[in-house]
Amino acid sequence: MHFTRLISRSVSLRLAVSLCLAVSFCLAVFCLPASANEQQDQQIEFFERKIRPVLVQHCYECHSGDSDVIQGGLRLDHPDAMVRGGDNGAAVMPGEPEKSLLLAAIRYEEMEMxxxxxxSEAVAQDFEKWIALGAADPRANDSLPQSNPASDIDWDQARAFWSFQEPIKHQPPSAKATDWAAGKIDAFVLHRLESAGIAPNAAADRQTLIRRVTFDLTGLPPTPRDVERxxxxxxxxxxxxxxxxxxxxxxRAERWSRMWLDVVRYAEDQAHIVGGNDSLTYPNAYRYRDWVISALAGDMPFDQFIKLQLAADLIVPDDQDAHLALGLLGLGPKYYRRNDPTVMADEWEDRIDTVSRGLIGLTVACARCHDHKFDPIPTSDYYALAGVFAGTEMFNRPINDTVEKQTGKKKKGEAKKPQDAVHIVREGKPTDIAIQIRGDATNKGPLVERTFLTVLSKQPIPLSNGSGRxxxxxxxxxxxxxxxxxxxxxxxxxxxxxxxxxxTPSNFGKFGSRPTHPQLLDDLSVRFMENDWSLKWLQREIVLSSTYRQSSDIDPAKAAIDPENTLRWRMNRRRLSAEGYRDALLAVAGRMETSIGGVSIEPDTKDSRRRTLYSKISRLGLNPLLARFDFPDPNAHSAKRHETTTPLQKLFLLNSPFLIAQSTALSDRIPITSQSHQSAIQTAYQTLYARQPTRQEITLGENYLLDGSQQAWPQYLQALLISNEMFMID
Structure with a gap:
């Protein structure tokens, strides 16, 4: 349903009412929550990383089944026991942190535990978040042993799991409607569809298709001239x-860089900054962002893209520009009390989590305090990787030869001010570290040599050259x-x-989801590597497929068989991201500055004209526009975006000076006179939606503009800019 069909046919209805109706409708339609299974998986992962280690380290000694005396009658090693509570009542009330005695005790508000x-308050905030989200706790189903030492793992059996097997190419399966398949992707999809008794959708019309693929590949809408051509x-x-x-x-490189920056939790400062202390900020972080854009623009092979971000200084030691790639490691969270064992252990965990989930889709950080509860990753493997980062130093590399440098033993060659530096990494002292019992940096276990993950190594792969990066x-x-x-x-x-x-894009382990089309995934992965790890090749292969070109129309009969569209019988209708929507506003208003690269901007000021990619990303205080429209938390790796519906989104669309500035600019770009209402409305629809308006839409627009007020035209355009159709890709 198009937005203008929602506008009352009564000319006397005020635009504000129309806008409210439009916003309510469009947000209700396209802001669909993540599935219950996805949310549960994320919450359990949060428990494993943030909650279970604290309970094991600080609580189990007195409050578990293994305690000599269970203090206060309270056990904290099982979810039912936590809810049942002890002498003072329930320790945890799922969804109600303010009523949960455990949280009060952690904050020393009543008891002191x-x-x-x-x-720390950071730990308390983790518990508050966990409880507020429902206190997801997989320990009720723990039939696994509490310890899973490497010697007890049947590695042959572990490596038999689907994601630990090397992908292989597959012959296209047989199908009946062979004329539909444009390539190998379609053959795999069509075979599954025909097996379920479903025919694929017809192709999308050409207007829909050019809008879809232009947004998908460049992150911007097509121009009317593009569509006409x-x-x-x-x-x-x-x-x-x-x-x-x-x-x-x-x-194209700008659009796809943002996906990668989500993966590597790009940001320009820290979540914790004391007063005006800027020592932990990264004013020149944008140089890493520019490196990513340049690498993707040149279609750098993805394997090389990864290698440089982990070890550019070792691979091309004399190429200072390539060393900007090390921002993947250098721009991560960094804490005060440098060199404190606990602080450094937390930083190593961030690096391991970002690299493992981001690059190989495994939740290795879950093995920091105990052997992984689901995957064959013993704690020894975690600390084998931690040793790599323990032998790596954070480094404020001067941006040029004129920068004032420090000369202390550990600061030699570093810039004194972060404004004069790019924050990357360099080699430190090669270090093997000891297992930290229950994640406690002060409770040392056996020393672990630096090696790669055992389950991915038929023979041990040593990480012993320097730091091992x-x-x-x-x-x-x-x-x-x-x-x-x-x-x-x-x-x-x-x-x-x-x-x-x-x-589960960042969890290919046993607790993650299985692929809907395993042969398709494997075949495409092998061919991607054979084609020089080219992301451009991969994008081309997908968008040229008949699967991609299908319409998004919903057929009730097909939906009854496959309501989630897991078999890919249609294209998924999608909501634009915060960046996609804001960039589209700038593009259609003719106000976008097209220069590539450079310093960061604030995206919500009315005079801001750069693409949203160039927004300043703060861990301490994320820009309100980005935060309001579901930008991911830059404190941690983000697997994918999630969508919400909030009143603040509606208020922003109605009142934002930035949005009003775009509607005013658009009204100047598409002028209107008393004799040209129809022509101007047609031009507006072509510019915003890549299509012609219907006769009814023209009539509704003309009726609204009859009052002749000076603000009627820009207000009408604002209504179109915040419409359902503007936000969506069919």
């Missing part, structure tokens, strides 16, 4: 030529690594198709 010292070209290769033009567009980079980017290609192929597929093949 643990008694040997108050835990494509619609008037009836040659059989017109779509292929459109794809090549879009793949060559410099703006170069060896780690090679191990991750090795073609024999069964995960790396699969993970990035799945991420690209998710961006283009609206849903991933593996529903």
């Amino acid at each position: 643990p008694p040997d010292g108050k835990l 494509f619609l008037s070209d009836d040659s059989p290769t017109s779509y292929q030529r459109l794809i090549e033009r879009l793949l060559s567009d410099p703006r 170069g060896d780690l980079a090679n191990a991750i980017a090795d073609r024999k690594n069964p995960l790396t290609a699969r993970v990035i192929v799945n991420r690209i597929w998710m961006q283009l198709m609206g849903a991933p093949l593996v529903a």
Whole structure:
């Protein structure tokens, strides 16, 4: 349903009412929550990383079944026992942190637990978040042993799991409607559809298709001229030529850089800053962002893209520009009390989590305090990787030779001020570290040599050359690594198709989802590597498929068989991200500044004209526009975006000076006179939606504009800009 059909046919109805109705409708339609299974998986992962380790380290001694005396009658080693509580009542009230005695005790508000010292407010906030989200706790189903030492793991059996097997190419399966399949992707999809008794949707109309693929590849809407040129070209290769033009567009690299920056939790400061102390900020972080844009614009092979971000200083030691890639590690969370064992252990965990979930789709950080509860990752493997980062130093590299440097023993060669530096990493002292019992940095276990994950190594792969970063980079980017290609192929597929093949893009372990089309994923991954790990090749392969070109129309009969569209019988209708929507506003208003790269901007000021990619990203205080429209938390790796509906979104759309500035600029770009209402309305629809308005839509617009007020035209355009259709890709 188009937005203007919601406007009352009564000319006397005020625009404010129309806007409210429009916003309520569009937000209700396109802001669909993450599935219950996804939310549960995320909450359990949060428990494993943030809650269970604290309970084990600080609470189990007095409050578990293994305690000599269960203090206060309270056990904290089982979810039912926590809710049942002890002498003072329930310790945890799921969904109600203010009523949960455990949280009050952690904050020393009533009782004081643990008694040997108050835990940090950051820990308390983790517990508050966990309880507020429902206190998800997988321990009720723990039939696994509490310890899973490497010697007890049957590694042959562990490596038999689907994601630990090397992907192989597959012959296209047989299908009946062979004329529909444009390539191998379609053959795999069609086989599954026909097996379920479903026919694929017809192709989307050409107007829909050019808007879809232009947004998908460049993050921007097509211009009316682009649409006219494509619609008037009836040659059989017109779509292929459109794809090549879009793949060559410099703006493609900007659109796809944002996906990668989510993965590596890009930010320019820290969540905790004391007063005006800027020592932990990264004013020149944008230089890493510019490196990513440049690498993607040049279609750098993805394996090389990974290697440089982990070890550019070791791979190309004399290429200072390439060293900007080390921002993946250097721009992570950094804490005060440098060199404190607990602080450094927390930083190592961040690096391990970002690298493992982001690059190989495994939740290795869950093994910091105990052997992984689901995957064959013993604690020894975690600390084998931690040793790599323990031997790596954070480094404020001067941006030029004139910068004042420090000369202290550990600061030699560093810039004194963060404003004069790029924050990257360099080699420190090669270090093997000891297992930290229950994650306690002061409770040391046996020393662990630096090696790659055992389950991914038929023979131990040592990470012993210097810090081990170069060896780690090679191990991750090795073609024999069964995960790396699969993970990035799945991420690209998710961006283009609206849903991933593996529903948990950063968890390919046993607790993650299984692929909906395993042979398709494997075949595409192998061919991606064979084509020089080219992301441009991969994007082309997907958007040229008949699967991608399907309409998003919902057929009730097909939906009854496959309501979640897991078999891909239609294209998924998608909501634009915060960046996509804001960039579209700038583009249609003719106000976008098109220069590539450079310093960060504030995206919500009315005079801001740069693409949203260039927004300043703060861990301490994320820009309100970004936060309001579901930008991910930059404190941690983000697997995918989630969508919410809030009153503040509606208020922003109605009142934002930025949005009003775009509607005013658009009204100047598309002038209107008393004799040109119809022509102006048609131009507006072509510019915003890549289509002609219906006769009814023209009539509704003309009726509204009859009052002739000076503000009627920009207000009408604002209504179109905040419409359902403007937010969505069909």
